[in-house]
Amino acid sequence: QINESFREILNEPWLERHLHIAIQHSSDAMLRLMNRRNRIGSDIELFSMLHDKGFALGTDFIVGHPGESDAIWSEAMENVRRLHLTHIHPFTYSKRDGTPSAVMKPEVNGTVAGKRMSELSALIEANNRAFRAQVNSPLEVLVESGENGRYSGYDQYFNKVVIESAEDLCGDWITLEHYEVDDDYNLAKH
Structure with missing residues (x-):
């Protein structure tokens, strides 16, 4: 406890x-x-x-x-x-x-x-x-995996975040100021 x-x-x-x-x-x-x-x-x-x-x-x-x-x-x-x-x-x-x-x-x-x-x-x-x-604050996301321009990781609230990006984000910590709330995860562009 x-x-x-x-x-x-x-x-x-x-x-x-x-x-x-x-x-x-x-x-x-x-x-x-x-x-x-x-x-x-x-x-x-x-x-x-x-x-x-x-x-x-x-x-x-x-x-x-x-x-x-x-x-x-x-x-x-x-x-x-x-x-x-x-x-x-x-x-x-x-x-x-x-x-x-x-x-x-x-x-x-x-x-x-x-x-x-x-x-x-x-x-x-x-x-x-x-x-x-x-949530009214930026998301801090550890990007764990991705391919074909879609990457995913978890934020500080342990919520899944999917990020669309032309660059390889795997292994990066990124801060997202803007994102959309989807049914199962948050979606952002980087």
Whole structure:
């Protein structure tokens, strides 16, 4: 978790503006079932503070864990909306023999888990696009790959940026003042 030492550096200009904090779920009932120490109230408080400081926020999320009822899922989605997430690594629960979760009931149907995964992913994709649209500062991009005049990399918010350029930009750090927000990435010309 984020301790006071880490909080002290949150305003440093050299710190990238994306944080990935694994919370696993956004329902206290599920967090207890998963034997997690965090609780959603303090997670929301932390994520709100980080959001107010301009950070893009990501997390891991387990969908379809045994015991995840429709009511719990509704609560979880309401809490996800309050977390200001812009990135997510969602996983569908997979049973592992010998773990406490392997014998928990009721199990969540795979089709239901898939629908929940889609719902969660769609929400975070919309959040990400809205976040990218409201960023009001230049993007610092490390260009990782490219060919045929199209290059890509990630900015300080861990968002993909596609850059059209006649020159080879691979391996360069570039600053982009002007760019367009597309559905899945930001687009710029250099």
